[in-house]
Structures are given as C-alpha cells and as structure tokens.
Amino acid sequence: MSKIVFVLGAGASAESGAPLMSDFMYKAEKIYNNLDFNLDRNIYELVTKGQGILQNAIAKSAIDIYNIEHLFTAFEMASLFGRLGDLTQKEVSNLPHAMKRFIVDTIECSIAFPTVNGYLGPTDSYQKMATYLQKLKNESYITNWSDISIITFNYDLCIEIALTSLGIPFSYHITDSSKDKVSLFKLHGSFNWEYSVESGLKEKVSVTEIMRNLQPYNDSKKPLRLHTIIGDPYIVPPSWNKLYYHEKLERIWSEACKAFVDARNIIVLGYSFPPSDLLFQYLYAIGSMGVSVIKNFYYFDPSVQDLPKKLEPILGSSVLQRAKPMNLHFGRVFDTLETEHYLSQL
DSSP states (O other), X not given: OOSEEEEEOHHHHHTTTOXXXXXXXXXXXXXXXXXXXXXXXXXXXXXXXXXXXXXXXXXXXXXXXXXXXXXHHHHHHHHHHTOOTTXXXXXXXXXXXXXXXXXXXXXXXXXXXEEETTEEOOOHHHHHHHHHHHHHHHTTSSSSGGGEEEEEOOOSSHHHHHHHHTTOOEEOOSSOOOTTSEEXXXXXXXXXXXXXXXXXXXXXXXXXXXXXXXXXXXXXXXXXXXXXXXXXXXXXXSSTTHHHHHGGGHHHHHHHHHHTTTOSEEEEESOOOOTTOHHHHHHHHHHTTSSOOOOEEEEEOSOOTTXXXXXXXXXXXXXXXXXXXXXXXXXXXXXXXXXXXXXXXX
16 A cells, blocks of 8 residues: 555645636636637636626625636525526526636646647646656655555646656556556546546546647647546535535545555645545545554645644644645755655664
8 A cells, every 4th residue: 555645735736827816816817818719709708607696695604706616506596496696497497507618727827838749748747746756756755656545636637647648557447447557546536537427537637648649749838638638527526515426426535534544654735635525535534534643744835834633623732743844845845855854764
C-alpha cells in the first residue's frame, strides 16, 4: 500500500491558471467575453441570468451568489422545485447542466499548457511535482511506484500530463489496480472521463492520446479543450447533492480510503479542508484506522496561521502533533521537500 499520500486541492492547479472558489465568477466572465475561445454564450447568459435573479433574494436569504458551490446548489434546488424568478420552465430545467458546462469551460480555458515539439507538455508547478516523484524512485526513497498515492479534487489533467511526460505510470483505479503504478484517485471525476448506463464509468480518451495524437499545436501555450471528444465529462459538481454523483465513483473512493491505511507520510497541497466537505473528512477518518504510524503530516498553504483551527476537527491528537505547516505556494513546495533534511524523514 501507499507509503506517501499526496492530497491536491484547487490551490495546486491555481498556479497553472485554474480558478479558485473566490475568483471563479470573475475568471468565467473574462473567458466567456474572449471571442477566441468560441464558447456558447447561451450558457453564460443563462447562468448569469439565474445569478441575477438570486441577487434579488439576498435581502431575504443568505445565498452567496459569487460562491460557485452556493450558486450550483441554488440552481439544482430551483430545478428540483421547478421555479426560479421569471425564468421559463425550460430555462430552470437547464440550469444545472448549463452550470456544469460553465464550470468545465472556465477551468479548461483558464489553464494554458506549454507545447513541446508541437504537443502538449506539463505546466511548471506540476512538472516540479513529477520530477520530485521521479527523484524518490530513482534514489530509492520508495521501492515501487505503488508506494505513492495521489488524491485530488481537481477535474483538470495537469497532474496526468506531468506524470506522462516523465514516463511515470499511473492508474485511475476505475477498473484496473495494476501493482507498479502511482495510484491517482480523482474523487470528483475528470475531464477525460465519461459515464453511460451501458458502459458505466470509463476513461474516454487517455492522456497519452491527448498529448500525442489529439492535434499538434503551434502556439507556445494552449488550453486543452476536450468538449468535441468528450461532450459532457463525468465530474462531481460543487453542490449539496454530492452523494448522488459519488455513487458512480464508489470504487475509486473505496480504493482511496485504503491508501490512508498504511500511509506513513501525508502531504497536503492547495487543499483548505472546507467545513462543507464532510465526505473527505470521513474518508480520512475511516481510512486512517490502520495500524501504521503517521510519521509526517505536511500542510502547505500560503496562509497557514489558522492551521490548528482547520485541522483539529479532522486529525487525531497524535497526528496533529506531527502536523508541519509551511507558508509555501504549490510551485515552491518541491524545492523544499527534495532537500536532504526532508527526504531523510520519509
């Protein structure tokens, strides 16, 4: 099982251009107003129309219309109830799908991948992570690739492209559980996955295909748009109804839970432990009931002054004592972790 477990949140992909919860709507507006992306304006107009209607409810309710999770939840509830202001029945029914497409478009268009010989390459910060993992293997800090598990809440393909660029094998654990691969658990789905009743959950197009065979690029940096191939990817949207979507990811969550059983080192990057994410809190709590002793719990965040307040409800006292907060952005983390001081503690 895993010797080292990495947990990646939205902050990890933010350095590659992905939006955070706090600036999602701002970035979305800029992207949909950029004609070069050729996005469906009807999607943007329906979402912002719904947002505008909800703004009128602020005097009587506490809905944060600039919080993407609150907005999506409000749209799902409106679809369930069949009404939202003066929107037509068809518009109300289309709100959840429009919001999902809105999220996919915004994230995909925000991340610009560099090109290597005309094909997609990794972003700088994720390349540093992949290089660090390769160092662990080459210098025998780990024996097998299966000693590493990566748990991510991000939909994007940044980590996959970085791993593939260095020839590091990985498994999504959708079906296979190959022994000598890095375990990559995408708890909220992925832009290259699809789900159908007939076939279930599957990887629609592999990262190798995307990088090598999708199409050559001439620009120095290019966003990765998969909508023409995938259509609507299988992702778990940020809403109250996560359990419904997670049913399709049951195997992945189960395998991710096992990763914590034998974990000796847990490294958290760009994940803020939001109080609303109870599913991950229970995943960690149940998974960490193994017999292994956690040696290190590293938590990297540019603002870690409230670490005890964030982690006390989640970590037991013995692990909390080993928690090491560091004020570092994702891209600088691996310069620190690859020093002899930290490598010797693994």
